[in-house]
Amino acid sequence: MQIIRHIPVLLSLLTLCLTDLTPRDGMSDLQRSLNTPEAHRVHRASDSGNVASRVLLANRQKQMRKIDIRNHIEDSFNWKDKSMPRGDQVKDKVSQLPGLIFPISTTVAPSPMSIDYTERVQSFFPECNYKHKTRIILQAPEDPNIDIHFFKIKFPSARAGSQLSINAAKLRIYKIGAARPTPRPNCPPENKIRITVSWLKLRNSGIRPAEQVMLDSVMVDGSIAGWTTLDVTGAVRSWYQHQHMPMALMIEVEDISKRDLNAKQFLQTIKCTIVGATLSAPLLHLTWEEVPQFQVSTWTCNL
Helix, strand or coil: CCHHHHHHHHHHHHHHHHHCCCCCCCCCCCHHCCHHHHHHHHHHHHHHHHHHHHHHHHHHHHHHHHHHHHHHHHHEEECCCCCCCCCCCCHHHHCCCCCCCCCCCCCCCHHHHHCCCEEEEEEEEECCCCCCCCCHHCCCCCCCCCEEEEECCCCCCCCCCEEEEEEEEEEEEECCCCCCCCCCCCCCCCCCEEEEEEEEEEECEEEEECCEEEEEEEEEECCEEEEEEEEEEEHHHHHHCCCCEEEHHHHHHEEEEEEECCCCHHCCCCCCCCCCCHHHCCEEEEEEEEEEHHCCCCCCCCC
16 A cells, blocks of 8 residues: 555656656657658668668669760760760870970969050041141242142050050052153163152241152152052151141152153142042051050151
8 A cells, every 4th residue: 555655656756857858949869860861861761671672763863864964975075876985095095195284383474564566557648638738838849840748647645654666657659650652763662750759847837948858769660550659757757756747748750861750640649529539549658566665766867
């Protein structure tokens, strides 16, 4: 009777002990261990004796992924229905290749002095509307045989740390082509002419005749039509240094006896009122480039 009387007390103590051993979050260690991913994997693998079927399904899915990867590679490299190289074949091919030489460093910052300065060419036609420049025209020679071309060159601006260098300036003029003279006994027909280009050093004011500086001269056959090139680099370099000054070139034509000829009868001049006349008009080709300032030599123009 005493043992039965103490059973409720024992049950209450056992309940109190179990309550102290249970975690406060209401989940036991056993329940927490059953909720881990590893426990789920073990449970799926041992479910109802289907371990063999699950392994077979996993292997089948793995094989299907390999097939998908192979098909993607074959489509990307156009290897469909072709024999792909094996690993040993690839190793043999790689072993036959020459040794690769890698640079010591590929992250060196470029030097500011190693900028690529490309040579450029610009072309300019003579001006058409210069009749209003009365004082400038009065400085030119009053010779009906010469042809004068005025230019208005807009030189480009150099980048910071560099300077413009005028490498060359060429004047291209077109020979119209005159008829050959009548041959004389013991004298073959000749129609040689000399074309001379000079720089007119005009001023912005005054009427005093301008100084003439010969730049280039060439002897050509006046009976054959075609282009002739004359060097005018000296004048263009001075124009670049003094861009506010007038820019003018004078063309003269002489025969083999040094007699003056009408330049407009042998050379194509500018005709702005005629459509398409600029196709054979005089053309000034300017070749320039940008170079670092310490590489530009000072031009001494003694013309």
